[in-house]
Amino acid sequence: MLQLNFDPAKCIACKTQDCLVKCQYLRLDKDKAKTEMQKIINGEDSFVLHDCVTCYACEEYCKMGNHPFYLIVERQEGKGILPAPRSIATMWINQCEPRGRFTVGKVKERALSFCFIPIFPLWATGKLFDGIASSYIMGEEFFCNAVFLHYAKMSVIKDRLPKVIENIAKLGIKELICLHDECYGTFNSLAPAYGMKVPFKTTHYFEYLYEKLKELKDEIKPLNVKLAYQRPCSNRLSPKTQHFVDDIFNLIGAHRVKREYVGENALCCAEVIRMGQGYKIADDVQKRNLEDMVKAGAEYCVFNCPMCYLSIGDKVSKRGLKPIHIIDLCKMAIGEKTAPGV
Amino acid sequence: MTDYTKQIHRCFRCGYCKFPSDYSDFNCPSYARFRFDTYSTSGRLWLIYAWLKGEIEWSEHLAEILYSCTTCKNCVEQCPMKFSSDIVDWIVAARSDMMEKEKGRIPPRVTSFLEDVYRLGNPLKERGKRDAWANGIKRYQPGDEYLFYVGCLGSYDEFGRRMARSVARLLSEAGISFGILGNDENCCGNEVYLLGEKELFQVLAERNIQKFKELGVKKVVTLSPHAYNAMKNNYPLVSNAYFEVSHYTQLLCGLLRENKIRPSRNKIKVTYHDPCFLGRYNKIYGEPREVLQSIPGIELLEMERNRENSFCCGGGSGNFVTDLLGGSEESPSRIRVREAYETGADILAVACPSCMTMLQDAVKVENLESKLAVKDISQVVAESL
Amino acid sequence: MIDIYNLLAEIVGEQHVSNHKEERYFYGCDPGLTPPHEPDYVVMPETTEEVQQIVKLANKEKIPIVPKGGGLALTGLVIPQKGGIVIDMKRMGKILEVNEKSRYVVVEGGVTHGMLQNYLKKHHPKLRHSIPDSPAISTVVGNAVIHGQGRLTQQYGFNSDMVSGLEVVLPTGEICRIGSHSISSQHWFSKGAPWPDLSGLFLGWFGTTGIITKLGLRLYPCKKMRDVMVFLTDKIELVPDIILKLTHTEMTEDIVVNEQPLPPRMKGNIYILIIITGDSDEELDFKRKIIWDALWDIFESRDGGFLSVPADMKPPLLEMPSRDVVRFADVRKGGGFEYSGPIIPLEKYPEFITKQKELVSKYNLSYSATSRVIAGGHCMMYAFAFTFNRADPDEMDRIRKALREAAEFTVEQGGMMWKPTIEEQKMIIERMDPNTLKIMKKIKELLDPNGIMNPGNWEA
Ligand SMILES: Cc1cc2nc3c(=O)[nH]c(=O)nc-3n(C[C@H](O)[C@H](O)[C@H](O)COP(=O)(O)OP(=O)(O)OC[C@H]3O[C@@H](n4cnc5c(N)ncnc54)[C@H](O)[C@@H]3O)c2cc1C
Numbered sequence A: 001m002l003q004l005n006f007d008p009a010k011c012i013a014c015k016t017q018d019c020l021v022k023c024q025y026l027r028l029d030k031d032k033a034k035t036e037m038q039k040i041i042n043g044e045d046s047f048v049l050h051d052c053v054t055c056y057a058c059e060e061y062c063k064m065g066n067h068p069f070y071l072i073v074e075r076q077e078g079k080g081i082l083p084a085p086r087s088i089a090t091m092w093i094n095q096c097e098p099r100g101r102f103t104v105g106k107v108k109e110r111a112l113s114f115c116f117i118p119i120f121p122l123w124a125t126g127k128l129f130d131g132i133a134s135s136y137i138m139g140e141e142f143f144c145n146a147v148f149l150h151y152a153k154m155s156v157i158k159d160r161l162p163k164v165i166e167n168i169a170k171l172g173i174k175e176l177i178c179l180h181d182e183c184y185g186t187f188n189s190l191a192p193a194y195g196m197k198v199p200f201k202t203t204h205y206f207e208y209l210y211e212k213l214k215e216l217k218d219e220i221k222p223l224n225v226k227l228a229y230q231r232p233c234s235n236r237l238s239p240k241t242q243h244f245v246d247d248i249f250n251l252i253g254a255h256r257v258k259r260e261y262v263g264e265n266a267l268c269c270a271e272v273i274r275m276g277q278g279y280k281i282a283d284d285v286q287k288r289n290l291e292d293m294v295k296a297g298a299e300y301c302v303f304n305c306p307m308c309y310l311s312i313g314d315k316v317s318k319r320g321l322k323p324i325h326i327i328d329l330c331k332m333a334i335g336e337k338t339a340p341g342v
Numbered sequence B: 001m002t003d004y005t006k007q008i009h010r011c012f013r014c015g016y017c018k019f020p021s022d023y024s025d026f027n028c029p030s031y032a033r034f035r036f037d038t039y040s041t042s043g044r045l046w047l048i049y050a051w052l053k054g055e056i057e058w059s060e061h062l063a064e065i066l067y068s069c070t071t072c073k074n075c076v077e078q079c080p081m082k083f084s085s086d087i088v089d090w091i092v093a094a095r096s097d098m099m100e101k102e103k104g105r106i107p108p109r110v111t112s113f114l115e116d117v118y119r120l121g122n123p124l125k126e127r128g129k130r131d132a133w134a135n136g137i138k139r140y141q142p143g144d145e146y147l148f149y150v151g152c153l154g155s156y157d158e159f160g161r162r163m164a165r166s167v168a169r170l171l172s173e174a175g176i177s178f179g180i181l182g183n184d185e186n187c188c189g190n191e192v193y194l195l196g197e198k199e200l201f202q203v204l205a206e207r208n209i210q211k212f213k214e215l216g217v218k219k220v221v222t223l224s225p226h227a228y229n230a231m232k233n234n235y236p237l238v239s240n241a242y243f244e245v246s247h248y249t250q251l252l253c254g255l256l257r258e259n260k261i262r263p264s265r266n267k268i269k270v271t272y273h274d275p276c277f278l279g280r281y282n283k284i285y286g287e288p289r290e291v292l293q294s295i296p297g298i299e300l301l302e303m304e305r306n307r308e309n310s311f312c313c314g315g316g317s318g319n320f321v322t323d324l325l326g327g328s329e330e331s332p333s334r335i336r337v338r339e340a341y342e343t344g345a346d347i348l349a350v351a352c353p354s355c356m357t358m359l360q361d362a363v364k365v366e367n368l369e370s371k372l373a374v375k376d377i378s379q380v381v382a383e384s385l
Numbered sequence C: 001m002i003d004i005y006n007l008l009a010e011i012v013g014e015q016h017v018s019n020h021k022e023e024r025y026f027y028g029c030d031p032g033l034t035p036p037h038e039p040d041y042v043v044m045p046e047t048t049e050e051v052q053q054i055v056k057l058a059n060k061e062k063i064p065i066v067p068k069g070g071g072l073a074l075t076g077l078v079i080p081q082k083g084g085i086v087i088d089m090k091r092m093g094k095i096l097e098v099n100e101k102s103r104y105v106v107v108e109g110g111v112t113h114g115m116l117q118n119y120l121k122k123h124h125p126k127l128r129h130s131i132p133d134s135p136a137i138s139t140v141v142g143n144a145v146i147h148g149q150g151r152l153t154q155q156y157g158f159n160s161d162m163v164s165g166l167e168v169v170l171p172t173g174e175i176c177r178i179g180s181h182s183i184s185s186q187h188w189f190s191k192g193a194p195w196p197d198l199s200g201l202f203l204g205w206f207g208t209t210g211i212i213t214k215l216g217l218r219l220y221p222c223k224k225m226r227d228v229m230v231f232l233t234d235k236i237e238l239v240p241d242i243i244l245k246l247t248h249t250e251m252t253e254d255i256v257v258n259e260q261p262l263p264p265r266m267k268g269n270i271y272i273l274i275i276i277t278g279d280s281d282e283e284l285d286f287k288r289k290i291i292w293d294a295l296w297d298i299f300e301s302r303d304g305g306f307l308s309v310p311a312d313m314k315p316p317l318l319e320m321p322s323r324d325v326v327r328f329a330d331v332r333k334g335g336g337f338e339y340s341g342p343i344i345p346l347e348k349y350p351e352f353i354t355k356q357k358e359l360v361s362k363y364n365l366s367y368s369a370t371s372r373v374i375a376g377g378h379c380m381m382y383a384f385a386f387t388f389n390r391a392d393p394d395e396m397d398r399i400r401k402a403l404r405e406a407a408e409f410t411v412e413q414g415g416m417m418w419k420p421t422i423e424e425q426k427m428i429i430e431r432m433d434p435n436t437l438k439i440m441k442k443i444k445e446l447l448d449p450n451g452i453m454n455p456g457n458w459e460a
């Protein structure tokens, strides 16, 4: 049985209790945070387990290398606490169940992961993906399964993820370029937290795009537009990738607007929160987030995660901003047609 | 293709294929013409299945139903099922099959179409003189950039010839080096293929490809979308000889973009009829429109059914000769010119010599000759120079 | 012997009549499971007068007549059980009048739902009709004749309740006007009320009492926007309560309840599609909140929840008619499905689902169960839908048996079979109050003395 690497001693020694103190949804001071965390560690009930909106952020807030969010998910599951209605979790479990359908392109040592998101093949085209577009994997058998963090189903992850890693490794892939931020987070945070070995290199597609753009430097026409960046929940699992957003924007001559909700303080797209906690919190988060983008003077809202894009793209347009995925943005910069719209 | 006999029963006869995507009218030309469900896609598919099962026997009427399909691919576009892309292939396969199994019992007009192509190299009962239209346009010589393939209608049909000359004129004026095959040209075989005569198609394709090879042709530009389609999609099944093929509207589009042709102001109202073999078969919707819109002052008026939803003129699958859909107010070409007239356009622009003959005839019968001129895109451009 | 073919050709023109094997074959079957039976002739009239002459001829010669629209009822209702003449109504395709103020349209007997939808969108964008999910080729009249249901049925009742007048050619050849236009030819706003509602002599009769050549249909406001909400629950027993709560809001357009094992994401849950409409974002937002609040307690108890539907998933859910519905016919790669769609009391939903699952495992079938709430929730249409491969006679047979059992179950539970097959009609007749049956018989004999109209149907 896979065990979470969580060191209670770190929490006892912890001076900040950042994981819970910084939480954007629960109000805890340092003392309260300490007690509640201890309860969680001890396997006792805590209101945190009930009110957590599963935004993943505490994983990032903890600077001690502990895994507060994964622990919360473990405890929720253990106690039968449901962060979302059963039916929603059931839907995900059934939809993503592996059934031997390997959607695999002409895989080479270097391959793209389209996760389980059918829109990626439409995006991964043109010069940016020259020579690699046909080397891809996609579908249930390669799905990172991190989504179950939202539904207190760590057991499903523990069951499915090792097989996914094995499936990928078996294809002889040496470097996997993850187009879904969440996959990258899974392989670089979730898997190691459970001691799962990932026998191939993983590259965040930000880095891939950045390198490609450098190659195509001559074809870049500076975009000269003002952008807001929508950071997804999954990026809390790989905060180190954040600098690439600025690096890419700089390369393509775009300006990132100054926002309140940025970095650690970013707000997620809130559609998962809607399903779990209801419309009131979700509407509030979205309202604050979008108003912040508008106030900051952004013309575009740039997405990292396609699910955020599909979920709030419409709302973004209604506020007068243009929603765009970062891949499309890069294509725009090199004068390519953007993908069929959503 | 998967064996059609194992698939054809999958049609549910839901009838989506009778319509364009917005249900504005019936869009299967032979259904629009005859109105018995048997003349719609599902009618044909169910009857073919019945024939395969031995529940109905071959008859002239069955043959008529089968050959009045113009292979326009509206059904392919509209059918919501996973197999949709195969429908026309099934119909064509069944024609082939029946031709073998029910020897000689296809509609007489289809038989004579095929015989004429076999004997004369064209379905128009013409002998030789394939270059009579050319008026000094030179033969293709190695080194020329393009081979201009005009096809049977371009060679012999009165309107087709005018089209061919007009395209040739524009190419010359733009300084393109090109030549024709003249008497060495053969029927492209597109219709022959669709009528189910696969062996004859093979022969025709091989002959043309052989000729191209001999002359070292690298690029072919066709007058007819039918020839374009055959060369682009079916010739590769016959031979792996590589040559690039484009339709003349694509070439013109490039020349206009490069300013090698510069039309001047022309205040005209034009509507454009998408030919099936350019549109639904090859997804070329933009270039012909771009060519027209490059004429300053032009007003492009769309018919209700356009692009993917274009209504076939009724000429496909040899019907520009066999005319199995003719003879009625509800003949597709007549429905189409009425629709074109309703847009308020003075000119109905076409990009295909088959559409050209079909629609020319129809404007006459509909007494719209003085109100609606049928012209091909190159003519519209040429008149604006 | 008189030459019926030529007489028909004289009426409609030679191009519009056929006695060829091919037409007889095709018009002798429908996409469902009823065994085929060929007509002797197929005709396609264009006017009421042509219909009248055909009917007169048939009545004189005692030849059976079956009117056919899209032929999509699936339960064999257009299969000419005794041969005779099938009248394909689709050449009567004119939309005659739209009254924007009194909100109705008058259509000819063969106008398709698709064309009416397109016509209104183009010429009267503020009006809409209740579009069923049957393919666009299905006719407005055929749908009303079988008491169909559409996208506005949850709000306004069966599509047949929306009929606002009829013109009928009686089996004996007279042309008869039903409703407000029976005394004033310009007004088609009521099919009967406040007088005796004679439309009941024709609606629900499957063409056995006359041929409808014109039909008035109520139109309704067409709001600028539509959106879909999806509520999921794994507790079947909660469904009636959920519908009650939803209809209490009086804020939904359509409510459709789906249960099916495929695609996998649908397994294990009931999907409740809730359509809302509005003229502004504010209106939609307001309705969304009211609907959330109505189900908040179920949400909080974690027994059900709203799915956040990504933008790319919405169009197929909002499409009218839904093309996804016909795709069900290709699940077995065999071009077939049929459903028995009883109208059932709301509270019986859980029993019907349980029954369907029982049938599925007993007969080893692929299924879906789609239900549409009717008229604010007094009842719902529950579809026992099974898909089959047309090339697999054994599977088709198993479905026939399952549907037969489903019908028996329906009757036991007090449900009413919708668009019943002839076999099901017999089942109904056997159990019907004898006096009710007597009235039906008298009506039939009175209107169709020679029994020429769609014989086999509604026969005692
Ligand atoms: C995929 C699918 C989805 C469906 N979804 C729905 C749905 O959502 N809602 C719904 O209500 N139905 C649905 N149906 C059932 C059915 O297709 C529709 O009700 C359809 O509108 C029936 O119309 P039609 O023209 O096909 O009728 P037909 O099947 O042609 O005729 C039905 C009956 O009416 C009689 N009739 C036809 N025309 C006349 C006339 N002019 N005068 C007198 N009698 C006449 C016929 O003899 C027959 O008895 C669905 C069917 C399919 C295949």
Ligand code: SF4
Pocket (backbone or CB within 6 Å): A010, A011, A012, A014, A015, A016, A017, A018, A019, A020, A037, A061, A062, A063, A064, A065, A066, A067, A068
């Ligand atoms: S999880 Fe990290 S941040 Fe939270 S208390 Fe423990 S060490 Fe501190």
Ligand code: SF4
Pocket (backbone or CB within 6 Å): B010, B011, B012, B013, B014, B015, B016, B017, B018, B041, B042, B075, B078, B079, B080, B081, B087
């Ligand atoms: S071909 Fe496709 S659209 Fe046409 S009737 Fe058959 S299943 Fe329906």
Ligand code: SF4
Pocket (backbone or CB within 6 Å): B017, B027, B028, B029, B030, B031, B040, B041, B044, B068, B069, B070, B071, B072, B073, B074, B075, B076, B088
């Ligand atoms: S190809 Fe065209 S003519 Fe033939 S069945 Fe399809 S829609 Fe009808």
